[in-house]
Amino acid sequence: MKRLLAVTLMLIMVLSLASCAVKESSATTPTNAPGTNETGKVSSTLFDEPVTITVLAPYHDTWPFQEDWYVLDLIKRKTNVTYVMDAVASTGYYDRYNTLLTTHSLPDIVWDWTSAYANTHGADGAFANLLEHMDKLPNFKKYYEQNQSAVISKMGADGGLYSFPVVGLGNTNLRGWLYRKDIFEKHNIQIPKDENEFYNVLKQLKELYPESYPLVFRENLNHFKMAATAWGTCNTEYYDWNAKVWKFGPIEDNFRDMLAYYKKLYQEELIPPDWNTLTTQQWSQIFTTHNAFLTLDYIARVDTWGDEMRQADPTVDIRYMPPPAFGKNGQSKLRFSCEENTVMSVSINSNLANTLKFMDWMYSDEGIDVLSWGEEGVTYEIANNQRKWIPGDDGKVNVTTIRQRYGLSTNGMFARFNYDAHISLASEQLKEADRLAQQYQDIQIPTVSLNQDEASIDATTGAAIRNHYRGEASKFILGERPLEEWDMYVQEMKTLGLDEYLDMLNVAFKRQTGGS
Amino acid sequence: MAKLATSVSMAAVKKNNNRWKKLKDSKYLLIMIAPAILYFIIFHYLPMYGVTIAFKDYKPFKGYFASSWVGLKHFRTLFKYPYVWRMVRNTFLLSFYSLIWGFPAPIIFALILNEVKNERGKRFVQTVTYLPHFISTVVIVSMVTMFLSPSTGILNTFIKSLGLNKVNFMGSPKYWRTIYISSGIWSGVGWGSILYLAALTNIDPTLYESAIMDGANTFQKIIHINIPCIAPTIITMLILRTGQLMSVGFEKVYLLQGAVNLEVSEVIQTYVYTNGLRNLQYSYGTAIGLLNSIVNISFLFAANYISRSVNETSLW
Numbered sequence: 001m002k003r004l005l006a007v008t009l010m011l012i013m014v015l016s017l018a019s020c021a022v023k024e025s026s027a028t029t030p031t032n033a034p035g036t037n038e039t040g041k042v043s044s045t046l047f048d049e050p051v052t053i054t055v056l057a058p059y060h061d062t063w064p065f066q067e068d069w070y071v072l073d074l075i076k077r078k079t080n081v082t083y084v085m086d087a088v089a090s091t092g093y094y095d096r097y098n099t100l101l102t103t104h105s106l107p108d109i110v111w112d113w114t115s116a117y118a119n120t121h122g123a124d125g126a127f128a129n130l131l132e133h134m135d136k137l138p139n140f141k142k143y144y145e146q147n148q149s150a151v152i153s154k155m156g157a158d159g160g161l162y163s164f165p166v167v168g169l170g171n172t173n174l175r176g177w178l179y180r181k182d183i184f185e186k187h188n189i190q191i192p193k194d195e196n197e198f199y200n201v202l203k204q205l206k207e208l209y210p211e212s213y214p215l216v217f218r219e220n221l222n223h224f225k226m227a228a229t230a231w232g233t234c235n236t237e238y239y240d241w242n243a244k245v246w247k248f249g250p251i252e253d254n255f256r257d258m259l260a261y262y263k264k265l266y267q268e269e270l271i272p273p274d275w276n277t278l279t280t281q282q283w284s285q286i287f288t289t290h291n292a293f294l295t296l297d298y299i300a301r302v303d304t305w306g307d308e309m310r311q312a313d314p315t316v317d318i319r320y321m322p323p324p325a326f327g328k329n330g331q332s333k334l335r336f337s338c339e340e341n342t343v344m345s346v347s348i349n350s351n352l353a354n355t356l357k358f359m360d361w362m363y364s365d366e367g368i369d370v371l372s373w374g375e376e377g378v379t380y381e382i383a384n385n386q387r388k389w390i391p392g393d394d395g396k397v398n399v400t401t402i403r404q405r406y407g408l409s410t411n412g413m414f415a416r417f418n419y420d421a422h423i424s425l426a427s428e429q430l431k432e433a434d435r436l437a438q439q440y441q442d443i444q445i446p447t448v449s450l451n452q453d454e455a456s457i458d459a460t461t462g463a464a465i466r467n468h469y470r471g472e473a474s475k476f477i478l479g480e481r482p483l484e485e486w487d488m489y490v491q492e493m494k495t496l497g498l499d500e501y502l503d504m505l506n507v508a509f510k511r512q513t514g515g516s
Numbered sequence: 517m518a519k520l521a522t523s524v525s526m527a528a529v530k531k532n533n534n535r536w537k538k539l540k541d542s543k544y545l546l547i548m549i550a551p552a553i554l555y556f557i558i559f560h561y562l563p564m565y566g567v568t569i570a571f572k573d574y575k576p577f578k579g580y581f582a583s584s585w586v587g588l589k590h591f592r593t594l595f596k597y598p599y600v601w602r603m604v605r606n607t608f609l610l611s612f613y614s615l616i617w618g619f620p621a622p623i624i625f626a627l628i629l630n631e632v633k634n635e636r637g638k639r640f641v642q643t644v645t646y647l648p649h650f651i652s653t654v655v656i657v658s659m660v661t662m663f664l665s666p667s668t669g670i671l672n673t674f675i676k677s678l679g680l681n682k683v684n685f686m687g688s689p690k691y692w693r694t695i696y697i698s699s700g701i702w703s704g705v706g707w708g709s710i711l712y713l714a715a716l717t718n719i720d721p722t723l724y725e726s727a728i729m730d731g732a733n734t735f736q737k738i739i740h741i742n743i744p745c746i747a748p749t750i751i752t753m754l755i756l757r758t759g760q761l762m763s764v765g766f767e768k769v770y771l772l773q774g775a776v777n778l779e780v781s782e783v784i785q786t787y788v789y790t791n792g793l794r795n796l797q798y799s800y801g802t803a804i805g806l807l808n809s810i811v812n813i814s815f816l817f818a819a820n821y822i823s824r825s826v827n828e829t830s831l832w
Contacts, residue, residue, distance in 0.1 A: 102576050120796050124577040213667075221775050274666045276776055277686040279658060282665065452573055455795035456590075460597040463791035467599060467782065470775035478687065478776070496598055 046079035046361050051354050053081050054107035055344075056097065057412030058090035062400060069407030070378070074370060081358055085412060101126060106347045108355040111412045115154045115163045118345040119449050122162025127345040128352060129160040136356050139363040140164065143416060152513055153447040154343060157454070159514050163343035164359055168372070168417025169409065170340035174437040175226050177321040177334075178301055180293040195261060195326040202270040205293055213272040215265065216292035218283035220276040221473055224258070225335055226296055229442050231258045232329030236466075237505060238445045246448075246505040248498055250469045251490045257327045259476045260483050267479070276474055294321070296334075299433040306429065320433035323440050336444040337437070344415060362415035372418035374408055389425065398425055448509050457504050461497040468496060570803040590803035599782065607783040610769070611761045614697050619757060621701045622708030623750060627738055629709065630716045642713075645706025657771040660699050661686055692777040696768070711753070715746040751829040759816030762808050784808055 059065040065087030075083045086107055088096045100106045101121060110127070112118060118127055134141050144151055147167075154165050184191070187208060192198040205214035217223040224235040234249030249255055265271045272278060272286065286292045288309055295301075302318045309316040325332045346355050361367045373380055373387060379402075380387045391397040392405060399422050403410050409417060423434055450458055472489055475481040481489075539546070565580070570590060572583045594600060625645070632638040648656070664685040666672050672682045685691045723741050732740065766785040773781045784804060792801045816831075824830035 098576060102579065104577075116796060120575075121577045124575045126577040272667050273682070274684055274687060277661060277665070277684070277774060279661060281658075282662075282668065286667075450795050452797075455797050456593040456596075456800065458795060459791045459797060459800060460593060463787065464598040466791075467778055471778045474776040 045077070046357065047081060047354070049080070051079075051081050051358070052084060053109065053351065053355055053358055054084045054086065055109040055111065055412050056086045056088065056100065056107045057111035058093040059087040059411065060090070060403075063403040063407075063410055065410070066407060070374065070405070071371070071407035071410075071413050074374065078366065078370060079358060079361055081354075108347055108349065108351050109359070109412070110345045110347065111166070112163070112343050112345065114341045115156075115165075115343045115449075118163040118343055119154075119156030119160075122160060122345065123156055123158050126347065127162045128348050128356070129162060130164065130346075131159075131161050133356055136353070137360045137363075139360045139365075139367070143167075143363050149444055149446065150340070153444070155449060155512050157449040157451040157508065157512060159512055163345040164363075164415050165340060166342040166344055166415050166417075167340045168368075168414070168419050169422070170338040171419050171423070171434055171438070172298075172300065173337055173339040174299050174434060174441070175297055175334070175337040176299055176433065176437045176440065177323055178295050178297060178299070178318055178433075179321040181317040181319040182315050183293050191321055192324045193332075194324055194330065198324050198326070199261075199264075199270075202265065202294070203268075206268075206270055209291075209293075212291045212293070213269065213286065214292060215271050215294045216278070216283055216286045217271070217275065217296050218278050218280050220278070221470055223296060224473075226337065227326075227334070228255065228258060229333055229335040230323045230330055231255070231326045232331055233258070234335075234445070237502065239509070241443060246502050246509065248465075248493070248502060250473065251493050251498070254327050254329055256483065256486050259473060261326070263477045263479060263483070266477055276478075299430065299437050302429045302433050303427050306427075317429070319429060320436045322436060331442075333440055333442040334437075336441045338441060342411075344412070359415060368414075368416050368418055371408065371414040372421040374406055379406055379408070387420075387424065446509070448505055449512050450504075450508050454504050454508050457501065461501045464496045465493060465498055465501060468493060567802060567806050569799050570806045572799055574799045574802075576798070586799075590797075590800045591807060593800060594804055594807070597787075602779065603782050603784055603787055606780055607762055607764060607785075610693060610696065610764050610783060613693060614700060614764070615757055615761070617697050618701050618704065619754065621705045623712055623746075625705050626709040626712035626716060627742055629713065630742065631734060631738075642706065642709075645709070647706070648703040649707035651703065653765070653767045654771060656699060656703055657768060660695060660772070664695070686772075686774065687776055689777045689780045692772070692780050696772060696781075700768070711749060712746055715749045716742060719745045748829045751823055751827070752831065755816065755819045755823055755831055758819035759812055761815045762811045 065085055072083055072085075075081055084107075086096075097106075097110070097112075097117070106126065110118070121127060122129065130137065130140070134144075147165075150167070151161065151165060154163055155161050179191075183189075183205075187204070189201055189204060190197075192201045202214040205212065221235070228235045228249055231254045233252045233254040234247075235255075236250075237246055237248050239245075240247050262271070266273075266275065274282075278286075283295075284305070287295055288305055290309075299320055302320065306316060306318045309318075323332050323334045324330075344359065346352065346359060362371065376382060376387075378390075380389050382388070389397045389402065392401055399409070402408055407413055409422070423431060426434070472481060472492075476483055476486075476489075569580065569583065571585060571587060572580075573586050573589075574580070574583045597603070629638060629641060632641070651659075663669050663671055666682045666684045666687075671685070676682055683691075685695060719741065723745075724737060727737050727741060762784070764783050764785065766783075766789065769781060769783055770786050770789065773786060788801050788804050792804060820830050820832065
């Protein structure tokens, strides 16, 4: 019996090990895909000899990965690279990632939503530090030099750059003030330029529509992430590019003025009484049922809400509103929102040189162009000197169908994207919003990468500061704590260790940026 | 002396033989249970080695063995968090109140339902009360926020119709625990009563007969027959619940959490999620989890010990 048990145990162990081994080899050993010899003869490709590059990326449920996508054929013809995609559902992505990482069997390229993993594991030796390979990356170097302030955020705590920023689609994250242009014009209301005009506009709208809450926003205090910039402050810690130090917005006088202002809006019911618990659904309902006329959100709402509302009332017109400057140090700017967090990292393995060369191609003019637009006559045609996407058999063409049909602009299929390819399909309102939102965004606040010790300060002191701010800011607006106690609140923040926290950020940031 | 030694060893051999025979006799049972034992060894006992990362600076790429030992560093870090006691208190109170209010609810419900004589009505009520158990937490939470909303919620519309002022239930820390616990009772009462209903059906009917002969009314029957008969079940459940005192369901707390109620709603589990893991601090998260489990296990042991000394019912 004992022997039977032992044998069974051993069998199971051997089997489980074997299955691990099989997985490992299939992930690491490059296999020559069929059909390489047909296209190998083209001389103008990136590689003379056929090359195989493996990549791990999550797929999107609306456009799941297809083996026969046009984009894979395109890459093969242009570069002679057989691009082997390990496409994983996004929910299980980090399970797969971690398994491959801990068994040291990551593919050549690893896609990720942020650079956090790449920085942690890169410093441990999993990914190449691109700064050491700049001589092999002429095209990327060009991008790197022109976009230093964006690249800083991708750097690790040790000052290494362990991932390629995947850029170009950040415009979809653009946010801004959106207003009902049709309502404004109907009542001859001018676009407000400062806090008083803004308040008067809300007042006027409330008088015209007593049941409405003229301004509505979601995610309660997160509203200040965008809005605080116009007050000349920030809702978290931020980097003062002029003074070159880290500061904390929610203890500044501007921030107090902003809270006092929203307190007034709350008391006069110019914002909903449950502004701090509104769900996205409730917020959306209030705006689309004509019970609010101003909000601050993703500019794409111009179309998604606009189209929905125009079905009942064709006169509805939602537009981007240039940000009013609020308060004493106000500026007509909003927080940088063209956020581009996604990255692609390159594993340190025997294929490293080829992978780097291929990644660099993605940053070349040719790489950017073909991976954004495809090819003339196949995916787009030129009319009046302008590129136009060729519609499918059903006559439809939009960002979703482009992805579903060709695989263009899906995860892992580009590194630097030309956003013209997408915005060309947008409505006039959205094009306008896109242009204005870029114009009115502030310079980006960098992300600081922390080492182990700093991370534990962040998890204790940092957490306490963030919590205290969130709790007290709500109370100030709701009137549960009088604003006369502001100085006391600032003192509480200092007692929690705010100064030490900012010192830690300054040290970490200096190291991350190489002391410059 | 020598004789004695041989006889002892003889006895040992005999005993061994006996044991071997016993094993042999039950080999089919053993084969049947083998997969379960293997499952526990492979998926529950072997991975326990992973808790060692609570005492290390764990680096996934380097692996368990290459990561350096740091002793109790991560445990000390936790106590550097200024709100640590508030957080522990919140976790405990939330669990404790859930236990006080939430534990008797299904028992009372089962006792009441047991008295319903109309079989159809009883089944209907049972089915209806089970249903919320199958609704996902996310949906329950959004139902709660919708019902309680001051601008569109049912409850506030009702309050307003009575001529009273609207209450922003979710916008204040005062009501938070009550909302959390009462919605928990609502969604769990039917499901929780199944066990007690089953225990009630096992009661010997002769007990009732003699009680009726003695002139007991319904209430007296419940007090003197029903409750004592299901007491072992109640106590076992209570001990098990005590073993979870320091863990609250992360999902629901997190979904109901907001800036305003943070002072009552921040629990250990949500802290780990929002702050502990922000910078991929695997070891820190594990350390907190380990500490939490140790506290839970000691509660369980304590409850079991008390129960065993007070009355005979206990888990082991």
